[in-house]
Amino acid sequence: MKYKGRLYCVLFGFFSFLIFQLSGFYFNGEDYYQAFLIKGLLLIPFLLLSWFIGFQYDKVKLHAEQDFLTEVYNRRFLYTVFPKLKKRYETIHLLVIDIDHFKHINDTYGHAYGDKALKILTNVLIENTRKEDIIARWGGDEFIILSPSVGNKHYVQQIVQNIFDAIDDKNKEYKISHQEITISIGGSMYPDQGNHLDELIKLADENMYQHKDIRDRPR
Numbered sequence: 001m002k003y004k005g006r007l008y009c010v011l012f013g014f015f016s017f018l019i020f021q022l023s024g025f026y027f028n029g030e031d032y033y034q035a036f037l038i039k040g041l042l043l044i045p046f047l048l049l050s051w052f053i054g055f056q057y058d059k060v061k062l063h064a065e066q067d068f069l070t071e072v073y074n075r076r077f078l079y080t081v082f083p084k085l086k087k088r089y090e091t092i093h094l095l096v097i098d099i100d101h102f103k104h105i106n107d108t109y110g111h112a113y114g115d116k117a118l119k120i121l122t123n124v125l126i127e128n129t130r131k132e133d134i135i136a137r138w139g140g141d142e143f144i145i146l147s148p149s150v151g152n153k154h155y156v157q158q159i160v161q162n163i164f165d166a167i168d169d170k171n172k173e174y175k176i177s178h179q180e181i182t183i184s185i186g187g188s189m190y191p192d193q194g195n196h197l198d199e200l201i202k203l204a205d206e207n208m209y210q211h212k213d214i215r216d217r218p219r
Helices: 004-026 029-041 043-065 075-088 102-109 111-127 155-173 197-216
Strands: 092-099 134-139 142-148 183-190
Touching: 043 075, 075 092, 075 134, 075 142, 075 197, 092 102, 092 111, 092 155, 092 197, 102 111, 111 134, 111 142, 111 155, 142 155, 155 183, 183 197
Parallel strands: none
Antiparallel strands: 092 142, 092 183, 134 142
16 A cells, blocks of 8 residues: 555644644743643644544555455556656556456356456566556456566566466466466557557457467467
8 A cells, every 4th residue: 555645644734733833932931831842742643643544545545546356456547557657658568468268267167266366367467577567457357567668678578478487387386176277468569559548458459369369279
């Protein structure tokens, strides 16, 4: 959870209290020092109240931006953050990742097993991306990674390979007995292939399903 709300509320509370404290300067002599002491004793509960209000704000904001099941960001957050990333970075790589035959997994083995598969994929994505990368659940079994460029054009290729390798490792680690988890990934890049989030996702989706179709063809 981010601390922005708590920080702002505590700072606002502190400066408000300071103004409240300085308002006692019209007292003279002992009356002034007594008033100053009494007001000073109120600082701690005043700041605690400010922290609590900020905490509630941070919690509400987090729930509005976070996917309930996987605890990564949600679709709402992507629409909020993408314009900000465009102002900071010259290029942004976008990856779309989904679990192959996810409906079959849910229908055959149950939603609890499907939820487990989503959480396994989430952990893989978190473990194989940088802090700067943004992971979000777009909906269902589809996830999106926004990867701001840091000058390494081979980074995205490497992250894709790492994700595929990690999924293979997880299948062995968890000894999934019903059906192994396999995934498909497609990509696009801002601004070369689009300027808006929706068009970049659409292109990445098309690339993903094209690769999925080629892979699933009988040989």
